[in-house]
């Protein structure tokens with residue numbers, strides 16, 4: 392049996408000009424997944440950990456697009472599971488970068504269940520994650536700044552700055568407790 396091996400020599404460096412500012416729209420990503428029995432608990436509800444895994448991938452997609460580099464997950468903020476997701480449901484995950492800092496980016500992921508009979512969508516979860524851009528050796532890389540184009544994107548940009556300050560304060564509080 393053969394396996395795909397990711398090795399630094401097979402990986403590429405970011406291309407010249409990758410630091411040019413980019414719009415939020417350029418990072419927008421959408422993922423779809425049909426929930427199968429293996430994803431659920433004995434009641435047929437989607438496992439929280441499986442949903443977090445899908446959210447992580449959807450968030451990474453937007454950050455790859457924005458930074459045009461490899462990324463690692465630095466953190467996932469608290470996550471709201473607003474409604475259960477059932478086996479057979481069609482899950483839609485939408486992500487976009489809210490704000491870029493020096494080497495990190497905050498991305499928002501919103502998760503919906505789409506009823507393919509009626510064509511309607513139900514919001515089932517949301518999360519904010521931070522990813523750090525890295526090169527093939529794992530060194531942190533600067534990321535392009537984000538360009539907001541409407542009021543909604545401006546609000547998310549401002550909110551992301553406030554959340555970053557809260558994360559920093561929480562991390563300092565934990566350090567001083569050690």
Ligand SMILES: CC(C)(COP(=O)(O)OP(=O)(O)OC[C@H]1O[C@@H](n2cnc3c(N)ncnc32)[C@H](O)[C@@H]1OP(=O)(O)O)[C@@H](O)C(=O)NCCC(=O)NCCS
Pocket residue numbers: 462463464465466492493494495496521523531558
């Ligand atoms: C996340 C990680 C890259 C941070 O690196 P570090 O050297 O500890 O942190 P630094 O203080 O240099 O910070 C680098 C950036 O990460 C941000 N960051 C670090 N920890 C963070 C956290 N817990 N939440 C949000 N952002 C964080 C910093 O704010 C900084 O952002 P900036 O450059 O935009 O200002 C590092 O801890 C790591 O590699 N963790 C493991 C990642 C991983 O394996 N993820 C799962 C698989 S992809």
